[in-house]
Amino acid sequence: MSAPTDPTxxxxxxxxxxxxxxxxxxxxHALDDVNLEVRQGETLGVVGESGSGKTMTALSVMGLLPPGGDVVGGEILFEGRDLRSLPPAEVRRIRGVRMGMVFQDPLTSLNPTMRIGTQVAEPLRVHQGVGKAEARERAVEILRRVGMPRADKIVDAYPHQLSGGMRQRVVIAMALVCSPRLLIADEPTTALDVTTQRQILELIDDLREEFAMAVVLVTHDLGVIASRADRVAVMYAGRVVESATTAELFRSPRHRYTEALMEALPGSASRENGSRGRLYSIPGLPPDLSRPMTGCRFAPRCRFATEACRTTDVALSAGEHGHACLHPVEPVQASSARVTLVPPEEPPSEPAAEAILSVRELVKDYEATGGGLRRASGRVSAVAGVSFDVHPGETFGLVGESGCGKSTVGRLVVGLEEPSGGRIVVDGADIATLDRRERRRMHRQVQLMFQDSYAAMNPRMRIDAILTEPLEIQRVDDPATRRRRVATLLDQVGLSRRVLERYPHEFSGGQLQRIGLARSLALRPRLIVGDEPVSALDVSIQAQVLNLMRDLQRELGLSYVFISHDLSVVDYMSDRIGVMYLGKLVEVGPAHDVVRAARHPYTQALIDAVPSADPGLAPRESIAIRGELPSAVNPPTGCRFRTRCPLAEEICESEPPLTGGAHQVACHFPLRS
Structure with a gap:
């Protein structure tokens, strides 16, 4: 059947x-009475917390529901035809040719045993009967169109040989190879750095125009929605609770859930009397969709809920800006501007004079191996001459792309890796000069908070054993005192003592991060290294964990090294920020100065790549990073950023030193403040 001729x-x-x-x-009951529509050439953003029904909506459209899943009511009309009424073979043909889907995790979406070219060409061979040679040629062509470097070589590679950004381009190519009219992108940039995320989102925009596609963009990132979508549907507990144009929704959200999501963003916190305000934290958890529900599903977590909200089932109102709320936010007049997402400037605070952690000229090289006999093939320069201090009660943020070395620095500081050179001084003692017993005692002072708390816990151990283990290993206190210490830890991180009898798999992501934080506090450290501690969390749970970390910092006098690729989170948490690129610090300074008056082109490119949750901001000229991160086995000479820098000249082949006062930069052509 031909496509409809009426573009409206x-x-x-x-x-x-x-x-x-x-x-x-x-x-x-994953979805309940969902109504959505998207037109040709339009991008519809679908946003909400985990469990809100975003992905389940996409899978229902594609007919890819998990075992036990079934669309039990309603119509899914594509090009005027109800997919539910068509034969399975016809639905498969439509799904393979007319619709494409980009999944969240490209690595698990690709077959590790098949070459890239074979996987990209497979839809052509299955659905269009294209021959092997022609399918390969068209696979190379579509890979080139999605910006894949050396596409003619990449077709013979395997998924594990590609970077995250390259794998994401492959799954986009697979979705587009049959020139679909609808592209569903399910969290296509969640695990990517902001620079790669920007490239992927721009690519989807360009391809939408080139192929005249409709795009359904599923994400929990409000910034991505604000910068890329034409219209937005906000979902909660399996229902659409608000729907409007992007500009209207961000200017004047009506549903209290949408308002709460925006207030939980790190950029929404006001700054009063020289300190950052608390993020709004949505209390509780989303409802259990296997149980009967009455009234507004958000009512148990809503600060404005009344008895009527708990008993009245509110339908989505009609019109261009629909909402399902008995006590909506008052509409903002068109001439008004929402300013809550742009914090006012504040002067940087001066840190204490004495450092609890001093890192000097830190170096970490790894031996690169290759070939059948795993022979040494060079050295990986992971960290190359990094120096910084962390003072008592201070948060030092480390930010940069994946592969820049920031997590390696964290592992070196906590003693999980041995440095190849340089010094790590904790409380005035150089770790390298300590004997085994002294080093073990020193490690009580420095603890690590992992990115994936579940992967860092033994799934066969109960929480009481997980929290007690550090105390037992370090032989701290007697058993009775340890039990009291564990109970205190749970109180500090806001968890019930009943969790001690449970196992890690029984907890949500936010609860696991609280348990991970409790474990890192067990030995009463002075410094905690947080390695991407909130990157995998929804914005509402992220706000809870960030507020908790700041509360404990004030209560216990903690210092943090906060590692992240999310500049908005680093800006909210940090007193000072260090920006890393390919093993080197390129800029260090007060958080306020680094984020709002960046001096290094790489720092400014990171800032420009961050999607803003304010579609009303006027566009401005920005610095865009192009290409892939160079290999750390053979890094560029001189300034390592020069091969991707739009300002680079011949002098950049010589290495610039990190110079300046409180705000340092390593660049021959620093940006003006």
Missing amino acids: EPLLRLRHVSTDIALRRGVV
Whole structure:
């Protein structure tokens, strides 16, 4: 059937769609009466917390529901035809040719045993009967169109040989190879750095125009939605609770859930009397969708809820800006501007004079191996001459792309790696000069908070054993005192003592991060290294963990090394920021100065790549990083950023020193403050 000729008619329309997932313990009502539509050439953003139904909506459209899943009601109209009424073979043909999907994790979406070219060409061979040679040629062509370098070589590579950004381009190429009219992108940039994220989002925009596609962009990142979507649907507990144009929704959100999501963003915290305010934290957890519910599903977590909210089931109102709320936010007049997401400037605070951690000319090289006999093939320069201090009660933020060396620095500081050179001084003692017993005692003062707390815990150990283990290993206190210490830790991180009898798999991501923080506090350290501690969390849970970390810092006098690729989070948490690129610090200074008056082109490019949750901001000229991060086996001579820097000249082949006062920069052509 040919495509509809009227461009004003929706290409995809969901009418009263309900989806159930049958489990052994019952039935999860994943979607309940969902209504959505998207037109040709339009991008619809679907946003909400984990469990809100975003991904389940996409999978319902594509017919890729998990075992036990079934669309039990409503219509899914694509090009005017209800997919639910078509034969399975016809749905498969439409799904393979007319619709494409980009999944969240490209590595698990790709077959590790198949070459890239074979996987990209597979839809052509299955759905269009294209020959092997022609399919390979078209695979190379589509890989080039999605910006893949050396596409003719990449087709013979395997997924594990590619970077995260390159794998994401491959799954986009797979989705586009049959020239679909609808592209569904499910969290396509969640695990990517801001620079790679910007490239991928710009690529999707360009391809949307080139192919005249409709795009459904599923994400929990409000900044991505604000900068890329034409219209937005906000989902909560399996329902659409607000729908509007992007500009209207961000200027004047109506539903209290949408308002709460925006107030939980790190950039929304005001700064009063020289200190950062608290982020709004949505209390509680989303409801259990396997249980019957009455009234507004957000009511148990809403600060404005009344008894009527708990008993009245509110439908999405009609019109261009629909919402399902009995006590909506008052509409903002068109002439007004939302300013809550742009914190006012503040002068940087002066840190204490004596450093608890002093890192000097830190170096870490790894031996690179290759070939069948794993022979040495060079040296990986992971960290190359990094120096910084952390003072009592201070948060020092480390930011940069994946592969820049920031996590390696963290592992060196906590003693999980041995440095190849340089000094790490904790409380005035050089770690390298300490004997084994002294070093073990020193490690009580420095602890690590992992990015993935679940992976860092033994799944066969209960929480009481996990929290007690550091005390037992360090032979601290007697058993009774340890039990009291564990109870105190749970109080400090806001968890019930009943969790001690449970196992890691029984907790949500936010609860696991609280347990991970409790474990890092067990030995009463003075310094905690947080390695991407909130990168995998929804914005509401992220706000809870960040508030908790700041509260404990004030209460216990903690210092943090906060490692992240998210500049907005680093800006909110940090007193000073160090920006790393390919093993080197290129800029160090007060957080306020680094973020709002960057001096290194790389820092400014990171800032420009961060999506702003304010579509009303006027566009300005920005610095865009192009290409892939160079290999650390053979890094560029001189300034390591010069091969990707738009300002680079011949002098950049000589290495610039890190110079300046409180705000230092390593650049021959620093930006003006």
